[in-house]
Amino acid sequence: MIEAFPGRCAVFFAALKGWRRYATAALLGALAALALPPVHLFPFLIPAFCGLLWLLDGLDRPRQAALLGWSFGLGHGVVGVYWVGHAFLVDAAQYGFLMPFAVLGLAGLLAVFQALALYAVALLAWNGAARVVGLAVFWVLAEWLRSWIFTGFPWNLMGSVWSFSPAMLQLAALAGIWGLSFMTLLAAAAPAALVCRDGQPNRPGGANRAAVLVFLILPAVVWGAGMARLASAPDPDAHVVEDVMLRLVQPNVEQSEKWRQDLRLGHVNDIIRLSRAPGFEKVTHVIWPETAIPFLLSNDERDAQLRRLIASAAPAGGLLLTGVPRMGAGQNGALERPTAGRPLTWNSFQVFDVTGSLAANYDKFHLVPFGEYVPFRGLLSFSKLTAGRGDFSSGPGPTTLSLPGLPPASPLICYEIIFPGQVVDPGERPGWIINVTNDAWFGDSSGPRQHFVSAQLRAVEEGIPVIRVANTGISGVIDGYGRVLSRIELGKSGVLDVALPKPVVNQEIYSISSGWKLITQLFLFIALGFGLRNFS
Known part of the structure; x- marks a missing residue:
């Protein structure tokens, strides 16, 4: 059956206890960071986020989810922002000793937002495809908060993993980086919705499996639409301001x-x-x-x-x-x-x-x-x-x-x-x-x-x-x-x-109404999650 391998993985991750659970979460976060530029190993997002949700299945209390999310975020942050440490080596005699503290401190601070997202997912207690939607909603909401709180640091937002493909980036013209992040998380975590915490199929057939299929093919749909947009774009060599070099x-x-x-x-x-x-x-x-x-x-x-x-x-x-x-x-x-x-x-x-x-x-x-x-x-x-x-x-x-x-x-x-x-x-x-x-x-x-x-x-x-x-x-x-x-x-x-x-001319540009568009996206996905929870 298609759920056999995910089922075994779900049982393995859910059974992890104590420090092994949180160390595994940190490793999964580091794995997810390899999808970021310039490495772009975006398929690694699937085991990273599926594993994260299966680890969530093994928790006894929702508040443990905050530590789980923080551990994932710490691993993700250390790999994603390690480069910050280079700045402390420019004057190594004065600042070099601060390098590890700066990298770990920044990664730990950024991980607080992932902790909040996982805690919210655990409180919802949704299953199947609905939980995948919940993860996407709260992860993107956490990324948005990160762009404002403490002066903001919206670095390595999840949608940036597609920067190697101009076609994939075209979604940002309509939905911003937040829309790209929504789509990415839905596709990455979708396989986790196929099984329950005991490894058994999660209501085989019906709306749940259909939702998983839709989530998985979303990147292909976005790529196709992006290719069509680029095909209709003017020739970049001709679409230039005259008399400017x-x-x-x-x-x-x-x-x-x-x-x-x-x-x-x-x-x-x-x-x-x-x-x-x-x-x-x-x-x-x-x-x-x-x-x-x-x-x-x-x-x-x-x-x-x-x-x-x-x-x-x-x-x-x-x-x-x-x-x-x-x-x-x-x-x-x-x-x-x-x-x-x-x-x-x-x-x-x-x-x-x-x-x-x-x-x-x-x-x-x-x-x-x-x-x-x-x-x-x-x-x-x-x-x-x-x-x-x-x-x-x-x-x-x-x-x-x-x-x-x-x-x-x-x-x-x-x-x-x-x-x-x-x-x-x-x-x-x-x-x-x-x-x-x-x-x-x-x-x-x-x-x-x-x-x-x-x-x-x-x-x-x-x-x-x-x-x-x-x-x-x-x-x-x-x-x-x-x-x-x-x-x-x-x-x-x-x-x-x-x-x-x-x-660009005659195109609907995201930034003109970016605030309302983000609110609309959040509302629609929350509504989708509530709709899917009855089928999971």
């Missing part, structure tokens, strides 16, 4: 060398030389990465000579767009009160013309805890990981910049790109997103590659092209369908001369 510059400066006093001016001269490499005469705008200028600018006469130097990278009649640390007034022009006698500093994105005059400014609003500021500064005395003793200040939020010769742009710095529904100003939607970043902190790990996947997903959700420029990481061009049109790989230096894609 961008030069993306990836200098590939080692993080340990970036802020050395004896090298900083050399870094500036090197990136200028890259910017003015052959073909410069055809370029209309040059884009540099986050903190490409390793000096704290004040935009007054003290920095006039430096601004004139960097402006030499701006094409005639064009602009230089760059990340820069700066001090002074906030983005809205108001000079805010300095902290502890020090002027306010900002992680900013600035635009300069050929004279060195400032054409536009954007200040990062979603700062990295411990990287750009230290939470609970009154209680914690150690310094942040980035250069400088003081914390960065936070800007007002997503902003659309009007730039000469370019469509309106939404600048995002570093991990601001990872937050679904929070990357553009809804009152003034841009024609493109410019994401500048510095992934040198994380070495040759999965982190920079997962970061790039977030940019792909935001492009599909918004229907807006993303131009991504990294110090090192992955620089590239992603159109509004999530197709990567060109890129510079991690660990490479060079330039990329590219046309600017136009946004």
